[in-house]
Amino acid sequence: MLMFHFTKPASHASARQGLDMLLMALSLDQPCCAVYSGKAILQLLEPKGSFDPLKKLGLLDAVFDFAEIYVDSASLAENHLLASSFRVPVKVIDSLKIEQLNQQAKHKLQF
Amino acid sequence: MVNSSYVIMLQAAPDDYLAGQQALQCAQDLVTKGNQLKQVFFYGPAVIYANQFLQGPSGAPNLQEQWRKFSTENNIPLVVCATVGSQYGLEALPPPAGNLAEGFVAGGLAEFIETLAKAEHFLQFQGSGSC
Structure with a gap:
């Protein structure tokens, strides 16, 4: 993985660039x-301006049916956001679960 | 005897000498110890390494030349992402059609992912400017 x-x-x-690589790996x-x-969770919000460098985020779900998108619960709280705030479905996990994913990868x- | 297989990805721009030297030293150490380095992949700002017109300031180490020498001596592919390269002014063809420096090959993310998936280890050098 x-x-x-x-x-x-x-x-x-x-x-x-990371998103492009992820999409290629999925393909x-x-x-x-x-x-x-951290601040990366803000990538998952709808853009405020007209230019959206991460518009391909929608492909994760729409094209690849990719459900393995995880958001760090502490970062979510720090930024006063909810999982429902994001433009793609996410799973909220804590640092322990992140470390488990790290070990499995x-x-x-x-x- | 080959010990383990590795892929290195460098993302630091050429003027981040510390990151560039660390990556090169790591690559040299891996090969010296008998490991197989399948590919060095230049991504993000590191694609500038593959520009034949790259010029460092006087006195700075010529890492582009050092990477080329390392690649030649050890038969290690130096692969630059063509798509990101185009966003940094890299025309991924040798001169005169493009500005791809000798010793580098233009590749895609597909090639990188396939190589990565087969490698046992992956090392990433993002550079000091990647905060």
């Missing part, structure tokens, strides 16, 4: 999970 761990804000280029039928923590990619 490839674990994509997103930690950068939406404005960071690596957010888009190649690689087992994957995506974890969002063959490779961890950080963006």
Whole structure:
């Protein structure tokens, strides 16, 4: 399993580059999970402006039926957000579960 | 004898000398110890390494040349992401049609993911500017 761990804000280029890589991995039928923590959880919100560098986020669910999107519960609380705030379905997990995913992953990619 | 297989991904821009040198040193150590380095993948700002017009400031280490030398001596592919490269002004063809530096090959994410999936270990160098 490839674990994509997103930690950068939406404005960071690596957010888009990591998403592109995740989409490619899914298109190649690689087992994957995506974890969002820190400011990266803001990537999952609808954009405020007209330009949306992460518009492909919708493909995760719509095209790949990808359900392994996890959000760190502490980051959610820090940013006063709810799981229902996001544009894709997510699962809220704590740091212990994130560490478990980390242990299960063959490779961890950080963006 | 091959010990383990590795893939390295470098994301730091060439002017992040510390990250570049760390990645290169790591690659050299892996090969010296008998490991198989399947690929060094240049992604994000690191795609600039593959631009033949890359010029560092006077006195700075020429990491592009050092990567090329390492690749040649050890037969390690230096693969640059063509899509991200185009966003950084890289025309992924050798001169005169493009500006792809000698020793680098343009590849895609598919090739990288397939190589990664087969590798036992993955090492990532994001650089000091990746906060």
